Amino acid sequence: MTSVTPAPGTAAPAADLSSLGLGFASAKLLLTALELGVFTTLAESADGSAEAEELRAALGLHPRAAADFFDALTALGLLERRYGRYRNSPAAQAHLVRGPHYQGGFLEGANHVLYPAWGRLTEALRTGRPQADGDFEAMLADPQARRMFLAMQDSLSRPLVPGLLDALDWSRYRTLTDVGGARGNLAGHLLRARPGLRATVFDRPQNAGPCAEHAAALGVGDRLSFTGGDFFTDPLPPADVLVVGHVLADFSRDERRTLITKAHAAVRDGGALLVYDPMNGDTPHLTSLVASLHMLVMTPAGAGYHPGHCTGWMEQAGFTDVTRHPLPLGNTLLVAHKPPARKGE
Numbered sequence: 001m002t003s004v005t006p007a008p009g010t011a012a013p014a015a016d017l018s019s020l021g022l023g024f025a026s027a028k029l030l031l032t033a034l035e036l037g038v039f040t041t042l043a044e045s046a047d048g049s050a051e052a053e054e055l056r057a058a059l060g061l062h063p064r065a066a067a068d069f070f071d072a073l074t075a076l077g078l079l080e081r082r083y084g085r086y087r088n089s090p091a092a093q094a095h096l097v098r099g100p101h102y103q104g105g106f107l108e109g110a111n112h113v114l115y116p117a118w119g120r121l122t123e124a125l126r127t128g129r130p131q132a133d134g135d136f137e138a139m140l141a142d143p144q145a146r147r148m149f150l151a152m153q154d155s156l157s158r159p160l161v162p163g164l165l166d167a168l169d170w171s172r173y174r175t176l177t178d179v180g181g182a183r184g185n186l187a188g189h190l191l192r193a194r195p196g197l198r199a200t201v202f203d204r205p206q207n208a209g210p211c212a213e214h215a216a217a218l219g220v221g222d223r224l225s226f227t228g229g230d231f232f233t234d235p236l237p238p239a240d241v242l243v244v245g246h247v248l249a250d251f252s253r254d255e256r257r258t259l260i261t262k263a264h265a266a267v268r269d270g271g272a273l274l275v276y277d278p279m280n281g282d283t284p285h286l287t288s289l290v291a292s293l294h295m296l297v298m299t300p301a302g303a304g305y306h307p308g309h310c311t312g313w314m315e316q317a318g319f320t321d322v323t324r325h326p327l328p329l330g331n332t333l334l335v336a337h338k339p340p341a342r343k344g345e
């Protein structure tokens with residue numbers, strides 16, 4: 001059995017326990033600042049700075065605690081205050097101002113969806129039931145909520161692209177299907193790096209429009225198509241390479257095995273299946289375990305899984321030569337190969 005006891009000397013000293021327990025306050029300060037657009041408002045103000053009263057008025061805040069809020073953001077290193085004027089810290093200016101380099105998409109979604117659900121973690125642990133407000137279908141039907149969801153997925157998949165490019169000899173392949181590929185962010189970035197490749201994104205039909213728009217914005221609209229459907233009931237579009245990323249952890253063990261078996265049918269002989277998720281290996285890894293608990297509070301049966309178990313499901317489906325590759329943000333990539341057809345088959 002895997003030990004989850006921290007190594008000697010790594011447990012939090014008693015004095016740090018209060019900070020650990022109140023960590024939600026720091027998180028909520030950042031999430032609320034993003035929701036209110038604090039960093040974008042400051043970036044757009046004259047010379048990139050504002051007095052407390054100007055900033056308060058621009059954000060439409062009540063006077064009672066606005067200055068405390070701005071000073072708390074300063075104490076967190078997100079703002080700087082000089083001569084009574086606030087400006088973004090270099091990190092906030094680089095990553096938290098809305099625009100091409102914005103990294104707040106996932107956090108805005110987390111504020112909206114994960115934060116309330118984590119507030120009911122005790123209930124989730126007692127009952128095993130998800131705690132999200134609303135369900136996935138309702139979210140897909142609401143254009144604003146869907147946009148937020150897609151932006152969250154983009155910010156989680158974009159950092160993984162270099163790892164996927166390195167893990168496979170892409171020059172051997174011409175076609176790709178990204179199963180549950182959302183609006184095609186990962187597929188689009190792979191196509192940009194591999195001009196000889198064409199891709200199909202398979203996802204719920206509601207994501208067709210956003211995918212076409214995103215593919216055009218990435219400059220790959222002529223090589224990226226979209227097929228709408230349900231990956232449990234519809235056949236998957238065949239391709240040399242199938243990607244199933246940030247999907248299997250949303251579902252039960254049996255559903256994961258079903259999808260891997262369906263992927264095997266769709267991968268062409270000699271092709272490959274790429275699966276990535278924040279998997280839980282033998283060493284407890286907080287990022288992966290938190291992602292697994294996101295699945296607890298958000299989905300009926302999802303959870304993190306061990307890369308060794310997934311390797312077994314792939315081999316049972318008929319894949320061989322499964323290799324394991326660490327990816328950023330606590331993710332693991334498994335690359336599995338479908339043997340070439342033997343002569344006469």
Ligand SMILES: C[S@@+](CC[C@H](N)C(=O)[O-])C[C@H]1O[C@@H](n2cnc3c(N)ncnc32)[C@H](O)[C@@H]1O
Pocket residue numbers: 153154156157179180181182183186202203204207229230231232244245246247250
């Ligand atoms: C967590 S997102 C992962 C998106 C993308 N693969 C990535 O790595 O960013 C899961 C995706 O699976 C899609 N999905 C969920 N259930 C589905 C189903 N039954 N059939 C097709 N797509 C589905 C969702 O719409 C969503 O885009």
